[in-house]
Amino acid sequence: MMLNSTRAAKVVVILALAGTISAVGETRQQLHFKVGRKPNISINNQYGAVSVKPGAKREVVVTAVLHSDKVEIDQSHRGNRVDIVSHLLAGADQSTGQVDYEVLVPADANVTLTSMTGPLHAEKLHGDVVMEGNTADVDVRDVSDAHVHVKTLNGPVTLTDIRDGHVEITSLGGDVVLTSVSGPLVEVNSSSGKIRYDGDFGDGGEYLLTSHTGDIQATAPSYASIDVTARSEQGQVENDFQLQPKHTSFPIKAGSAFAGTVGKAASSVRLFSFSGKIHLKKR
Amino acid sequence: MTCEEFERVLPENEGGHTIEQKSHLNSCSPCSDLVADLNAISEQARFLRDTDTDEPNPRVWNSIRIALRQEGLIREPESAPFLVHSQPRRRRLVWLIPAGALILLMFGVVQYKRAPVQLAAQKPVLSSATSEIADASSLDDQQLLEVVSKHAPAMRASYAANLRDVNSYIRDAEESVKIDPNDEQAQKYLMDAYEQKSIVYEMAMDRSLP
Amino acid sequence: MTDARKSQAQKISEVELIERAKQGDAEAFEALYHLHKRRVYSLCLRMTANTAAAEDLTQEAFLQLFRKIGTFRGESAFSTWLHRMAVNVVLMQLRKKGLPVVPLEDTIETEEEAPRKELGAPDPSLAGSIDRLQLQRAVEDLPPGYRSIFVLHDVEGYEHNEIAEIVGCSVGNSKSQLHKARLKLRELLKTSRAEKARKP
Numbered sequence: 002m003m004l005n006s007t008r009a010a011k012v013v014v015i016l017a018l019a020g021t022i023s024a025v026g027e028t029r030q031q032l033h034f035k036v037g038r039k040p041n042i043s044i045n046n047q048y049g050a051v052s053v054k055p056g057a058k059r060e061v062v063v064t065a066v067l068h069s070d071k072v073e074i075d076q077s078h079r080g081n082r083v084d085i086v087s088h089l090l091a092g093a094d095q096s097t098g099q100v101d102y103e104v105l106v107p108a109d110a111n112v113t114l115t116s117m118t119g120p121l122h123a124e125k126l127h128g129d130v131v132m133e134g135n136t137a138d139v140d141v142r143d144v145s146d147a148h149v150h151v152k153t154l155n156g157p158v159t160l161t162d163i164r165d166g167h168v169e170i171t172s173l174g175g176d177v178v179l180t181s182v183s184g185p186l187v188e189v190n191s192s193s194g195k196i197r198y199d200g201d202f203g204d205g206g207e208y209l210l211t212s213h214t215g216d217i218q219a220t221a222p223s224y225a226s227i228d229v230t231a232r233s234e235q236g237q238v239e240n241d242f243q244l245q246p247k248h249t250s251f252p253i254k255a256g257s258a259f260a261g262t263v264g265k266a267a268s269s270v271r272l273f274s275f276s277g278k279i280h281l282k283k284r
Numbered sequence: 285m286t287c288e289e290f291e292r293v294l295p296e297n298e299g300g301h302t303i304e305q306k307s308h309l310n311s312c313s314p315c316s317d318l319v320a321d322l323n324a325i326s327e328q329a330r331f332l333r334d335t336d337t338d339e340p341n342p343r344v345w346n347s348i349r350i351a352l353r354q355e356g357l358i359r360e361p362e363s364a365p366f367l368v369h370s371q372p373r374r375r376r377l378v379w380l381i382p383a384g385a386l387i388l389l390m391f392g393v394v395q396y397k398r399a400p401v402q403l404a405a406q407k408p409v410l411s412s413a414t415s416e417i418a419d420a421s422s423l424d425d426q427q428l429l430e431v432v433s434k435h436a437p438a439m440r441a442s443y444a445a446n447l448r449d450v451n452s453y454i455r456d457a458e459e460s461v462k463i464d465p466n467d468e469q470a471q472k473y474l475m476d477a478y479e480q481k482s483i484v485y486e487m488a489m490d491r492s493l494p
Numbered sequence: 495m496t497d498a499r500k501s502q503a504q505k506i507s508e509v510e511l512i513e514r515a516k517q518g519d520a521e522a523f524e525a526l527y528h529l530h531k532r533r534v535y536s537l538c539l540r541m542t543a544n545t546a547a548a549e550d551l552t553q554e555a556f557l558q559l560f561r562k563i564g565t566f567r568g569e570s571a572f573s574t575w576l577h578r579m580a581v582n583v584v585l586m587q588l589r590k591k592g593l594p595v596v597p598l599e600d601t602i603e604t605e606e607e608a609p610r611k612e613l614g615a616p617d618p619s620l621a622g623s624i625d626r627l628q629l630q631r632a633v634e635d636l637p638p639g640y641r642s643i644f645v646l647h648d649v650e651g652y653e654h655n656e657i658a659e660i661v662g663c664s665v666g667n668s669k670s671q672l673h674k675a676r677l678k679l680r681e682l683l684k685t686s687r688a689e690k691a692r693k694p
Contacts, residue, residue: 038631041545043341080338095438111545117439129546135487136442148546152483154446173446173480190476192449211476213453232469234460273469275456295673321620322676325683328624329648332540332633340535340549345527348556349520357560358520 032063032076034083039128042106043113046087049099051114052122056105063104069097111147119156129166139175157194165204176215191215195277199284202227205267212274219272220282226264233257235276241283290315294322350482425451432488439488446484453477508572515563527556530573534580540645541584543634551587555580581646581660588638620683632682640675647672 042061044051049068056062061083065074071093077084087100095118106112111128114121119137123130129148132139137156141149145164155174160182167186170177176195179187183203189196191212198219202208203226210217216236221227228247231238237257244261259281272279285308293305301309309316352358425447433440454477460470508529514522534555538548559576566575633641633649642661646652647668652660654668661668 037627038634039543039545129544131546133487135439148544150546152487154484154487155442171480171483173449173484190479192453192477192480211472213449213456213473213477234456273473275453275460275473295669317619318680321680322673324620324624325629325676325679326648328626328629329633329644330651331626332630332649333536338536338539339532340552344535344549344553344556345524345531347553348527348560349524351557352520352523352560355561358518358523 026069028067028070030063030065030067030074032061032065032074032085034061034063034078035059036061036083036107036110037081038107039081039109039111040107041082041111041113042085042104043083043115044085044102044104045115046085046100046102047089047098047116048095048118049087049101049116050120050122051102051104051116053104053106053112053114053124053126055108055125059107061104061106061110063102066101068099068101069093071097072100074100201225202268202270206269208268208270210270210272212277214276215274216277217272217274217279218282219270219280220284222284224264226267227270228262228266228268229270229272229281230260231258231272231279231281233274233277233279236274236278238272238279238281240281242281287312287315291318294319428485428488443484443488447481450477450481450484453480509568512563512566512572515560516566523560526572530576531556533573534576537577537580537645537650538584540633540649541581541642542587542638543641547587551580551583554587555583558583577650578660581650581652585642585661588642620680620687623687624683628683628686629679632679632686635682636675636678640671640678643668643671644675644679648676 036059038059040061042053044053044063063076063085065085067074071090073088073090075084075086075088085102087098089098099118106126106128108126109128110126111130112123112126113131113133114123115133116137117135119134119139121132121134121137122140123132123144124142126144127146129150130141130144131148131150132141133152134156135154137153139151139153139156139158141151141160141163143162144166146166148167149160149163149169150167151158151160151170151172153172153175156172157175158170158172158177159180160168160170160178161180163179163182164184166184168179168182168184168188169186170189171191172189172194173192174194175191176197177189177191178197179189180199182198182200183206185204185206186209187206188209189198189211193214194212195215196210196212196217198208198210198217198221200221201224202219202221208227210219221242223242225242229242229244231240234257238259240259242261242263244259244263247260247262247266272281285304287308290305290308290312297305309319349358429440429444429447432443454474457470457473457477460467461474464470508526511522511525511529515526531552535548535552538551538555539545542548542551555576559579562579566572633644636644643657646657646660647654654665654672657663657668658665663671
């Protein structure tokens with residue numbers, strides 16, 4: 002029995018050491034910057050997560066976990082602008098060059114996040130949010146009275162509860178999912194990524210969802226007030242709404258295009274795909 | 285003169301006050317304080333111009349430069365340093381890599397901005413121009429992939445796939461414009477396709493180069 | 495070199511840069527951009543109180559300038575020409591967003607935006623106690639329509655007849671809205687001062 006418990010203890014120690022060894026080389030840094038109103042915060046992190054949330058004070062708190070000594074953090078604080086860059090040293094790769102950031106900012110901060118791998122996350126802000134990533138998963142939630150601009154190559158983009166600002170998304174292959182997104186302008190341009198919209202197309206805005214081969218599915222309530230035009234050059238289109246006809250020079254070809262109005266037609270909705278399917282669903 | 289009457293005419297009195305208004309000011313401290321405060325605000329506002337120290341992000345100039353090149357408004361010196369503020373390591377590559385994409389973009393922008401009538405007239409030219417540009421584009425895509433392979437080899441396959449997708453988009457969009465040069469949506473597809481290509485190049489340059 | 499000579503040398507250099515830019519010289523374009531970028535960007539930032547929008551508008555203003563540089567004949571100072579272009583770009587953007595460039599008389603203000611009538615005991619005067627940073631912050635808090643008119647007149651020095659022409663309103667409207675903008679700023683500055691006084 003004693004031998005077994007000794008052996009068990011040795012296993013525990015070995016496992017614990019393994020855990021520690023995996024953490025060796027990781028360091029944690031915390032940076033604080035005092036800022037004024039509507040500061041500009043920019044974080045450029047090639048590899049690793051960046052998450053931005055609002056803090057209580059007028060300061061920016063950056064907590065970073067560096068995965069090895071092959072990466073360091075360059076920081077710059079000029080006036081109301083804070084720039085953080087993960088600087089890769091010689092020999093760094095995706096694993097050793099990884100830094101994970103958690104950032105607290107004043108809610109009115111304008112935030113720019115850039116990463117190859119991400120993921121990138123921002124929530125509960127009312128300053129402009131700009132995100133750029135290659136394969137980074139982009140997630141923005143609860144942003145109002147501000148612009149949201151996202152560019153990705155293949156990373157999926159998820160926007161939830163975005164109101165009263167301009168939303169512009171360009172994604173080559175990443176799927177784009179918009180839930181409760183409304184404002185004066187909502188524009189999504191995708192190549193092969195699917196576009197999913199679930200909201201009310203509200204605020205008398207302009208909604209423009211365009212793809213090359215990606216399918217477009219838009220779901221709106223029966224009380225939506227929209228002037229809609231949809232067309233797919235080579236794919237099919239489907240519509241659950243009873244549209245009032247409108248005077249238009251737009252060519253309506255059954256099965257590949259439809260146009261009309263619902264309710265008072267307050268918002269303009271344009272759904273265009275080259276060869277993807279388009280479906281306007283009623284919730 | 286009452287305070288209400290004075291406040292009503294105050295917006296007009298940039299040059300000074302009438303005798304009646306001056307007399308009211310001398311006897312009414314709230315109105316006198318109001319005028320003093322508004323004057324102080326106006327005077328201090330002039331000094332806000334002295335705080336013109338904020339600078340736009342360097343990307344602003346990069347975007348301007350790309351647009352000017354696309355529109356054929358600038359010609360760059362062949363061997364002289366490219367940009368005052370460019371990173372030296374990129375100098376050799378800047379011309380080479382985006383040149384093809386920019387030619388395509390310029391083509392797309394020019395086509396998009398032309399009136400439908402002009403576009404129809406350009407139809408016969410389109411096919412020969414397209415094939416020349418397609419050749420240039422393919423060469424530049426190869427060069428871009430070589431750069432990516434050198435600096436971020438793990439990303440090469442991903443960029444190759446993105447370039448295939450976006451080139452396919454451009455081809456389909458060009459075909460649509462060829463069929464109906466007056467089709468505004470087809471023109472928009474072409475613009476969107478070119479924009480996506482420029483994003484691939486931009487990201488490859490930004491991410492691949494250390 | 496004396497200041498006058500420096501200024502003269504700079505002017506000549508700018509003239510040379512403009513001529514070279516007209517010939518498509520990339521370095522000349524860049525030099526002109528760097529010479530004027532702060533002024534244009536600061537104007538856009540003051541009028542929009544938003545850095546992302548200010549950067550977009552700065553880019554657009556310079557692009558428009560460079561597209562039209564061939565038509566510049568030197569009738570006015572280059573910086574004035576550029577400045578005017580930047581103002582037009584900002585105002586066009588505000589119109590596109592559906593924001594009032596200059597509010598119509600008494601129609602668009604919400605209760606929040608309108609300057610409030612003072613009640614209760616009078617506050618001490620602001621004169622002599624306004625600092626630039628406080629004023630800058632207060633301007634950022636102004637509703638967009640008031641902010642435009644205040645920035646154009648009191649900060650940038652445009653006359654009411656110029657503002658009326660640029661913005662497309664009457665001189666009377668311009669004067670009236672400027673007055674309201676100043677009243678609103680007064681209220682914001684007093685509130686800010688009161689809050690500061692309350693802090694330990």
